[in-house]
Amino acid sequence: MDEHTIMDSMVYDINTRTLNYHYTIEGILDSDSVMTPKACNTLEENIKSHIINSVDLKIHKDRGINFCYCYHSQSTGKIRARVTVTKDDYAQ
Secondary structure (H helix, E strand, O other), X not given: OEOOEEEEEEEEXXXXXXEEEEEEEOHHHOOXXXXXXXXXXXXXXXXXXXXXXXXXXXXXXXXXXXXXXXXXXXXXXXXXXXXXXXXXXXXX
């Protein structure tokens, strides 16, 4: 994705109708001083905006698919941020 974000996998959960994206963050992004609550809120807003405006995801949005973005720390393996976007979030 960029020099500090690696996409690990994308998995579809048929039971929850969710596309789950898993990323590892490393380097400067993998720190408490950068991944603050404010930064995580901004990340969530940016992801929601991207999904709302994405033509590429239209086929999934038309089917009411949910999206979940999970960012794992490379150093600890713990989740640094998780953003879930549902049909209610992107429906216009």
